[in-house]
Structures are given as C-alpha cells and as structure tokens.
Amino acid sequence: MANTATLAFEIGTEEIPAFDLKRATEQLAELVPAALDAVRIPHGDVAVYTSPRRLIAVVADVAASTEALEEVFRGPAVAIAFDEAGRPTKAAEGFARGKGLSVDGLERRDENGTEYVYAVRQVPAQETAALLPSVLRGVIDDISWPKSCRWGTTSEMFSRPVRWLVALLGDEVIPVRYAGITAGRATRGHRFLAPGPHEVASADALVDVVRGAYVVPTQAEREAVIRDGVAAIEAACGATAELPAKTLTEVINLSEYPTPMVGTFDEEFLKVPEEIIVDAMLMHQRYFPLYDADGNLTNRFVIVSNGDPAHEATIVDGNERVVAARLYDAKFFYEEDLKRPLEDYVQRLDEVVFQEALGTMRDKTARVVKLSARITAAAGIEASEMRDIARAAYLAKADLVTGAVVEFTSVQGIMGSYYAAAAGEPERVARAIAEHYRPRFSGDAIPADVIGQVVALSDKIDTICGLFAVGQAPTGSSDPFALRRAALGVLAILEETGLPISLVETIDASLIIYREAGLEFDNASVRREIIDFFITREKVALRDAGVKADTIDAVLASCIEEPMVLAARARALEAARTHEPEVFADLATAFARANNLREIGLGTGYKTAELTAVERDLSDAVEAAEEAVAAALREDRFADALTALAALRAPVDRFFETTMVMDEDAEVRANRLKLLNRFANVFSHVADFGQMAKK
Template sequence: MSDTATLAFEIGTEEIPAFDLKRATEQLAELVPAALDAVRIPHGEVAIYTSPRRLIAIVADVAARTEALEEVFRGPAAKIAFDEAGNPTKAAIGFARGKGLDVDALERRDENGTEYVYAVRQVPSQDVAALLPEVLRGVIDGISWPKSCRWGTTTEMFSRPVRWLVALLGDTVIPVEYAGLVADRETRGHRFLAPGPHTVASADDLVSVVEGAFVVPTQEAREAVIRKGVAAIEAATGFTADLPAKTLTEVINLSEYPTPMVGTFDEEFLKVPEEIIVDAMLMHQRYFPLYDADGKLTNKFIIVSNGDPAHEDTIVDGNERVVAARLYDAKFFYDEDLKMPLDAYVDRLDEVVFQEALGTMRDKTARVVKLSARITSAAGIEAAEMRDIARSAYLAKADLVTSAVIEFTSVQGIMGSYYATAAGEAPRVARAIAEHYRPRFSGDAIPTDIIGQVVALSDKIDTICGLFAVGQAPTGSSDPFALRRAALGVLAILEETGLPISLVETIDGSLIIYREAGLQFDNAEVRREIIDFFVTREKVALRDVGVKADTIDAVLACGIEEPIVLARRARALEAARTENPQVFDDLATAFARANNLREIGLGTGYKKAELTEVETALAEAVATAEGNVAAALADDRYADALVALAALRAPVDEFFDTTMVMDEDPEVRANRLKLLNRFANVFAHVADFSQMAKK
C-alpha cells in the first residue's frame, strides 16, 4: 500500500424511507470526516453517495498511518506543585495522574519569570487500517433515524435491516463488524436489473461498480435523470408537468434507476374535482399530473419507474390499473357525497372529536360561529357580509365527515367548497370554505376576501385558545397541534388585511365562549399565556426580517400587547434608527440619563418661573412633543411620533451639557428632576429608549 489510499465504505440495506435517506445523506457528510479527525487520521475530500438501498462514503488520500504527536500541557505554578523541600504536592500528583504520567516525568519551564510544571506526552503513530474498523462502526452507530428497527437475532438498530457492508482502504478489506455482518468487497446492484453480488477490486472502483449495476448513486444525479425524462415527455405531449418539491424529493429517493414514463386514465374521471384526482396521484401514488396549455388537468400522468425500461408497457399498464382503482373510489365517494346538501353533514360532526376536553367538531363549529359574529361586529362589517360569514363558519368543517375527505384528507375544505356550490350556496361562502385553512404554512396566501379571512381567524384563534385553556400549549420543540403555525396564520391575516380588530379582545371573546360552554380554567393565567404566545411569534418574525432585539424590547417595554401594533411600531422604530442612527443613538442615551435620574414620586409639576433659559427651552420642546406624539399615536402614525421625539434631541443635549441636575439646592434639584420626569413621560407610549442604549 502507498502512503495514501482511497477509503470506500458502503452500508447496504433494505429500502430506506425517502426523507430518512435525505437526512442520512446530510448526516454522513459530517459524521465521516468528524470520525476520522477524532482519531487524527489524515485524509482528503469526503464524497457521499446514496440510493434507497445504500449509503456510501468515499474518502480521498487517507494516510496509511496517523502522525506521531507530542502533547504538551501546562499545569500549576511550580511553587504550588512542589513544597519547600521539593516534594510534589497533591496538585502535582493529580495533574500528572490526569495526564497518564508519573509525577517524576513532569517538567519545569520558566515563563516570564514564573516557573510552571508541564506534562509532555508522546502519542505514537498508529496503523490506520487497524483503527478503521472501530471508526467506521462508529459512523454506522452515529446516524440518527426518526424510527429504527431490529431484525434477526441482533440487537443493533437501524432504519432498515443492513444486508451487506463494503469497506476498502485501497485494495485492502477493512473488517468492519455490524449486526452479524463482516465487511468484504462484494456490493449489490439494482434489485431487479443487476442484483449481484458484484466484486469491488479496490476502493476507487466502488462507485463505478455500483453505477454499472444500474444504480444512480446520488440524489442530484437521479433528479437530473427524472427532470430530463419529464422534459422529454413534455416535449412529446405538449403538456406541462407539475413537480411539487416534496413529492419530487420523495420520488428521487424511492428509485435507484429512475425512468419517467407516461400513463393514461379514463377521461370520465375528469368529472371528479381536479384536486381530488391530483391528491390521488401525488399523495397516494407519487405520480406527476400533466396539464394542457390552458392549465387544465389532462388524463395523462407521469410515472417514475424503478423497473426495467424494456418492460415499459407492462409497468405502465400496472400503474394505470392502480390509478384507475383510486380514481374509481374518488368518483364513487364524490357522487355519493353529492346526494346530500352540505349542511346535512353538519350534525354528523358530533362523530368527530376535536379534542377530548374541548368536545367534537360540532362543538367547535358552534364556537367558531359565535367568535365570527364577535369579529364582524368589532370590525363593523356590513350585514350582507355578516350573513355570508355566519354561513361559512357554520359549513366550514362539514366536509370532514364526507366520504371523499375521509379517504383523501388533504382536500378538506376544497371538497366542502365543491359541495357548497352544488348545494346552491353563495359563491363567496363556497370560496371561504375552501380557503379558511389558509395560510397553511409560511408564505402561503391568506383567504381571498373578508368572508374567508374572518372564518380563518375564528377557526385558528378558537383552536389556540381552547388548547391553551386545557394545558396543551406547545412545549420546546413539541407542537403536536401546530399552534405556532396557526398563530403565524392569524398574524399574517391581520397584517395583510389591516382588519380593524383587537387580537387581545378577540382572545378575550374566545375565552368567554369557552367559559359559557362550561370549560373551567384560570382565565387570567391562560389569557396571559396566549398573549405572550402571540407576542413571541411576532418577535421571532420581526427578528427574521432584521429588526434588532433591543428595538423590539424598547417597544414592548411600553406595555404593548397587540402583536400587530408591536410589528408596526418596531419596524418604524428600526427604520428611523437605520436612517438616522446618530440621532436615535444620542436620543437613547439622553433618555437613559433622564430615566436614571428621574424620581417618579416627585411628579411632573415643575415651577416654570424658576427655570433657566436652557430649562425653559427643554420644557417648551417637551410640551410640543407631548401634543405631537399624542396626535400621531391616536392616528396610528408611529413614524411621526418618532419624528416628534427626535426633535427633543437638541434641547435635551443642551440641557445635560449646561445644567447640573443634582444641584446642592434641594428646591432647584427637585424642579429639574420634575422636568426630567415630564421629559421621560413623553416616551411612555412610544418606546423605552433605555433598552436601546444598553450595550
């Protein structure tokens, strides 16, 4: 063997779940170099290759031996390590023992006139091939899986049973042991096209041997193959494929030798709502739908096969049979559901439990109707829209007990919209039913109009308030009811619509509805927790867009509870601070000085007749700012309020530069402190600038 060689390590398994494989690929890129570095094995670049049945690491330029190492550790001062007679103390003995040396082996070294004891330890060079079995076994154990299993009589845990191991340093086998297997030089190919075993002569050959056995060994390469095949199909058919990122990622990691093919289903099924057909294909079968030039769904779809392309007709026929069965079910359920009007399903919501302590979905529907009425009243929404909101809230969850949604859960709301239209409900009601789950994730669109927006707010706020009331608030990284996502949805709707309602008052209204329904809880405590929860979500969102933490704290210090008010004020303050950094930094410092000196007990009733010229200028500036700030806040013109505060910079700077606040005369001192109290009070409803002055 030369001084360096390539290391190849392959873990062969049963098919690993797609998203687990993606995470494992990312982990290996960190685990392998870290494991080698931990035992000081010199190496070059690490490349990771994976497919559903294998995890491969290829490491370039692995040295034959580790480098010899001299480790030097400084210990206590010599006067502490040895007594006056030169005998080692407990400090020296303990230090030597901790480094694996006899105390006699300690050295003394002078450093700038102070003598210290040192432990010098020689670490000899080691044979890398002898170290690798344990290192590579550690890599296997280090991979974290969402779910693991045992198999056979072994005790090891892995995502799926491990069936073979390959470990080669150059052309030498590294005997890694795991789950009753010992690594050798035999790999496996595609399960059907070239199962193997296939002998690997040296580490440099592993990837080419795998590729020759009909395995595309990287996610990037498989994606490229799929996209190329899809593009060819689009060119041949004139249609356009929809490739959602999540489904594409899954398909990439479900096949070792992907081949896109075209399937067809009976046009009769196009009478079923498009969403349910797409759900059947994407979610259940991982097929990609094809659309015509007008964006209409066609009866063609793309299959990504892991089989032999030579048998395309057989593969397509089998998949078409599967699709036909799914679509037949969808059409049957849809036709059956249409035999009853949508409102006939509302009473059946008693069959669906929302949450054990909070009752059924029928109970939730009743609460959402009541909360929607409170919101419409508070927002001053006109009567015609109020009727549509009430109707939408009543029907929003009705499709949960329809056969189509029970079978195809991702189309809840959407199917309700179709059933509402078929039953003659108003178009805005039908649209609100379809959209009331929005926004479903960060960046998703909010409901189109006020009808859906109010129902969405009511639904999400009812869920949050109820679950907090029964002690099911999110904890740490655990959020089983997706309350954080619901809260962000509420904030997005309020932010984008400017709906003139108070979130805090809406929370209060929701808690009242729960109490009226007989739910018992500590209202004050739950209310505080919910408001804090929303404020925290808003703080995170503000930090994500670049608002500084101390800017947010400065606004919150004024007792702000409304997240939307917090957002508007914090953004305005951050913008003003960014555009005029010197003005606002100076103002923050001036406020902090005034805030530190003021004595609240003295009040603000200073004697004008006793003010100096500089003090009078500050007093007049404060009076002007009070009026301007109050008027700006009343009209929600926060930026103007900040401008009014900025006007105080010059007079307050002049005041501190020329005035001794803590004058020896107690009356003069008290008068000046009262003036500072009034100066500080101007900021009370805008921001606590002392938060921004902290370093």
C-alpha cells in the same frame, strides 16, 4: 500525499424511506470526516453516494498510518506541585494521574522566571487499517434515524435491516462488523436488473461497479434523469408536468434506476374535482399530473418506474390499474357526498373529536361561529358580509365527515367548497370554506377576501386559546397541534389585511366563549401565556426581517401587547436607526440626558410659576410633544411620534446648557427634577430608549 489510498465504505440495506435517506445522506457527509479526524487519520475529500438500498462514503487520499505525536500539557507551578520538602502535593499527583503518568515522569520547565510542571506524552503512529473497523462501525452507530428497527437475532438498530457491507482501503478489505455481518468486497446491484453479488476489486472501483449494476448512486443524478425524462414526455405530449418539491424529493429517493413513463386514465374521471384527482396521484401514488397549454388537467400522468424499461408496457398497465382504482373511489365518494347538501353534514361533526377536553368538531364549529361574529362586529364589517361570514363559519368543517375527505384527507376544505357551491351557497362562502385553512405554511397565501380571513382567524385563535386553556401549549421543540404555525397564520392575516381588530380583545373573546361553554381554567394566566406566545412569534418574525433585538425590547418595554402594534413601532424605530440616524441620535441623546437625572418618586407636578424662561420653553415643548405623540399613537402614526420626540432635543439641550438641575435649593431642585420626569414620561409611551442607549 505520500503512501495514501482511497477508502470506500458501503452500508447495504433494505429500502430506506425516502426522506430518512435524504437526512442520512446529509449526516454521512459530516460523520465520516469527523470520525477520521477524531483518531487523527489524515485524509482528503469525502464524497457521499446514496440510493434507497445503500449509503456509500468514498474518501480520497487516506494515509496508511497516523502521524506520531508528542502531546505537551502544562500543569501547576512547581511551588504548588511540591511542598517545601520537595514532596509532590495532591495537585501534582492529580495532574500526573490525569495524563496517565507518574509524578516522576513530569518535567520541569522555566517560563519567565516561574517553574511549571509539564506532562509530555509520546503517541506513536498507528496503522490506519487497524483503526478503521471501529471507526466505520462508529459511523454506522452514529447515523440518526426518526425510526429504527431490529432484525434477526442481534441487538443493533438501523432504519432498515442491513444486508451487506463493503469496506476497502485501496484493495485491502477492512473487516468492519455490524449486526452479524462482516464487511467484504461484494456489493449488490439493482434489486431486479442486476442483483449480484458483484465483486469490487478496489475502493476506487466501488462506485463504477454500482453504476454498472443499474444503480444511479446520487440524488442529484437521479433528479437529473427524472427531469430529463419528464421534459421529453412534455415535449412529446405537448403538456406540462407538475413536480412539487416534496413529492419530487420522495420519488428521487424511491428508485435506484428511475425511468419516467406516461400513463393515462379514463376521461370520465375528469368530472371529479381536479384537487382530488391530483391528491390521488401525487400524495397516494407519487405520480406527476400533466396539464394542457391552458393549464387544464389532462387524463395523462408521469410514472417514475424503478423497474426494467424493457417492460414499460407492463409497468404502465399496472400503474394505470392502480390509478383507476383510486380515481374510481374518488368519483364514487364525490358523487355519494353530493346526494346531500353540505349543511346536513354539520350535524355529524359530533362524530369527530376535536380534543378530549374541548369537545367535538361540532362544538368547535359553534365556537368559531360566535368568535367570527365578535371579530366581524369589532371590525365594522357590512351586514351582508356578516351573513356570509356566519354561514362560512358554520359550514367550514362540514366536509370532514364526507366520504371524499375521510378517504383523501388533504383535500379538506377544498371538497367543502365544491359541495357548498353544488348546494347553492354564495360563491364567497364556498371560497372561504376552501381557504379558511390558509396560510398552511410560511409564505402560503392568506384567504382572498374578508369572509375567509375572518373565518380563518376565528378557527386558528379558537384552536390556540382552547389548547392553551387545557395545558396543551407547545413545549420546546414539541408542537403536536402545530400551534406555532397557527399563530404565524393569524399574524400573517393581520399583517397583510390590516383588519381593524385587536388580537388581545379577540383572545379575550375566545376565552369568554370557552368559559361560557363550561371549560374551567385560570383565565389570567392562560391569557398572559397566549399573548406572550403571539408576541414571541412576532419577535422572531421581526428579527428574521432584520429588526435588532434591542429595538424590539425597547418597544415592548412600553407595555405593548398587540403584535401588530409591536411590529409597526419596531419597524419605524429600526428605520430611524438605520435610515435617519440623526433622528435616532436626537431621540437617544434627549432621553438619556433626562433619564440619567430623573427621580420617579417625585412625580411630575412641577410649579409652572417658578420656571425660568428656558425651563418654560422645555415645559411648553413637552406639553406639545405629549399631545403630538398621543395623537400619533392613536392613529398608528409611529414615525410621526418619533419625529415629535426628536423635536425635544433642542429645548432639552438649551435646558442643560443653562440650568443647574441639582440646585442647592431643595425646592428649585425638586421642581426641575419633576420637569425632567414629565419629559421622560413622554418617551415611555413610545419606547424605552434606555434599552438602546448603549448602542
């Protein structure tokens, strides 16, 4: 592109929170080209560079000016724009005014014998350098932050205070103004290693100057530096580091010049449960634990420093002191908690409010125990397992008031399992306490056995039912109690385990328990809302799995309320559409032919004695299909139900080939329509095939 230059724009700030920086990086890649395009500045590719203290966009091949433009707009026909006397009408005046012209400035052009008025505007070329100050200021304003702040005496808001701006088009400074700062050519480097200022001669030099000032300017490069450093540490130590994606993302965006280093802590702390040590390092300090060849946690960990590598010993020593303090706290709380059996902590759950209208965690515990008993009875679970389920439900929340969980909240449930085992509780009870929060997110494992599965179901369903009953259902994108996640967890457990329970009956049981506890609410409307909530979650899951929307709606039209029944039937019907098109064609054709003629008001009580041989064959086939479909649905053999329905294709085809349904004799006609009504009713128990007939 002739007469072009590179544009470089840097927003220098105080340290931006890690995840906010990640989102801002993604936004900048879209905002900059969009802003340039909006004012018709020709440009090439946009590259984005970011670190905790800066957002940089570098745009290649930015034209020195916009191109002159002729804008042509067609208006109303001349016959509408002017009256018989040739005077402009309101239509012409409004059109001209809207285009910034007078009526006299409008042109007339003939199109296939019809004249129209046209507005023609000449937009002159503009110097890019003159447009950029407002364009780049707009980019700053358009970056969206979860939280923003004000600083100094200006009214602008940003994630963190803006301290410098660099804006260069080639070697020309673009005077962008923001929050009392005017952009120049001076950037800053690493806060400690090369603070600056550092002068930038031209836009092409900005990133190199930043690199030379000890700043690794992209997320990908910083991740590579960290991974390479960790790999070197692993090789030297003969250990393996755990690098969870969330923590790694945070660490990548916490440092401008990352340097992995190794720290150690006293082996005495390894007597504390591994999960609490890992929590203290990963969640609180952003250190990566190291494991030996057998997968056992070691007393070494990886630090990612943003300091001067020349002072590694001092940096490591400081971080080891921090870890020691956190692990000492963990060890202290753990040992103090063990001085009492887990059961003793249940009484203290009165100190923790679950939800203002729903009582304390002790109230919730009582409800979960009752609901677990109902689920256990409905599922026909053995008496020995019933006792373990009741015990696990009673103890599941007890660790919430222990010192370790109060200090390290992410290990709730896990610490309870340790305390339960220490108190002599059965192994399955202890494991259920640890796992009853599962699945915590999409793709997470469900509890390992039926003890944890029942407690998890009871806990999640109690939460959902209670919050719906007090008007705290999710709204739009707001779901402060994570009820959607809880519902997906319930569905995942039911899907993977096949527990023989009714979710609808379990919802009813939960609402009964709430009413018995004195909570007042409209049972019918709350019940309907909760069932619809679960059905909606299941519909989303099915669509994500590739089931067509009309397949789902067809099954729902048969008055299905159970999500697992919906899932099984929708999948079977979708499979018939996809893998057995001939079966689906038979189903759809058979239903459509009868459904087009049936009259529901006539009922299904036809006179058998008046049937012809072909009509009797159809009647016998319908009767057999009714029995086969009913048996298949009772036993959840939905594919067999579809096969039974498809078998009706042949007799109904013969019926239509040989029979005039709309006979002139009213009694004959009514008898045949009643037969078709009964035929169509067989389908209604399976799905509304009319929903898919057009497909």
